[in-house]
Amino acid sequence: MSDEDITLTAGDAEVTVQPGNGGRVGGLRVGGLELLRQGERFGCFPMVPWCGRIRDGRFRDGATVRQMPLNAGPNAIHGTARDGAWKVARRKADEVVLTYALVEPWPYPGLVTQVITLAGAELRIAMSVEALDSSFPAQIGWHPWFNRNLGGRDGREGQDVQVSFDPAWQEERGDDHLPTGNRVAPKPGPWDDCFGMPGGVDVTLTWPGQLELKVTSREEWVVVYDEQEAAVCVEPQTGPPDGLNTLPRLVTPLEPLEAATTWSWTRL
Template identity: 80%
Template structure:
């Protein structure tokens, strides 16, 4: 893997971009304070061409059934892009654009482009999947690991989802929508007006995660971090809510994290 390390800066914000490690954002510092859990598996990675778990690693596209590697047995999880090196298409002081060409074990050719754009008060991640050949189902999402504490009290998570996807014993949605339940969570929620989740580190920082997409997975079962994951569909969505990438219509999505000091 390439060990290229890109640092973006804007005001007192700094972002580390690691193309060789799954195209991930390795760090986000505001006033020198690191917001993301550190480590080669953490930071924030793009989930593409699917998000969360695929049941038993199998998805159907028309008559064809495709098998993905079971990297979270008995399921496949979080796509292939986080496990490969991306190519840097361009970079400046406050923006980087990365490219990844879909390859085995994913069965379809296509290109993923990720734009990482920093301002003094926000970070916007924009991802697109395009194809020039056969159409295929896909998903886009982001998996940030925000530090649970910034040296003070634990972060508070505030959001008002319209529903929660009922989670089965296999960790996948059952297809039933239920009233949102209290955490801790490893659950998918529906926000039909767009994802809008606020993380508050009392006395330190408030950070809003927004997206025009309508699904968010919140994962806060680990002591070190909380994850707020906007995505274009629910877990197992390649089977239950497929979004088609076609030569005429790419799949595109974005999320913005905006912060302010308290």
């Protein structure tokens, strides 16, 4: 196990990976511009074995009700793997493979593998969850904190990021920040909301005059969060918040849960 940061490089891009801090991508610099908000709890962390909030921290597996620790008011949020140290399975200049053994408070033995690859003007992150014993419900997702403003150059201030996407629906959000189960027409922001994109997640972030970045995934769920002044989050995931209850994906010893997201960028 290594707590030391790992740096991946390709072209004018540099990625910092932090195995000891939840297996997160701690930074992404393109041509000297840092795209991710810096700080111990920021960057881009993996959400696994669930994404977003679980209502009351409880989910049902068959006849068994499981209780997770409450760390978001009355709910449990963002999985357990972001709070642990990951192991480095292998690494090279432009790729690193990390693993994390699911442990308490998660009640099922399992192994999470994350492959982070930097290639040209593209960062690809793939993740899988394997069941080592009994089957269990799970989710996979990522929670990047993109800087709202990349700073200025040539004496000019940078402009705030613009977020563009075309979802098929928006999950209606209750007062508890969890989906009600109703799908509604997409509404203008600010957002802390889950959207459906059946053709796959496809969200464009544009920092005018500086950089355009596309967040894509074959998954059809994305949470967009832009209620903080410093950053904007675009979170591809395998199901909506509280999905362990409403849309569980079963991981079995024979069939892991797999997902991937790609960030690709163009300098403007």
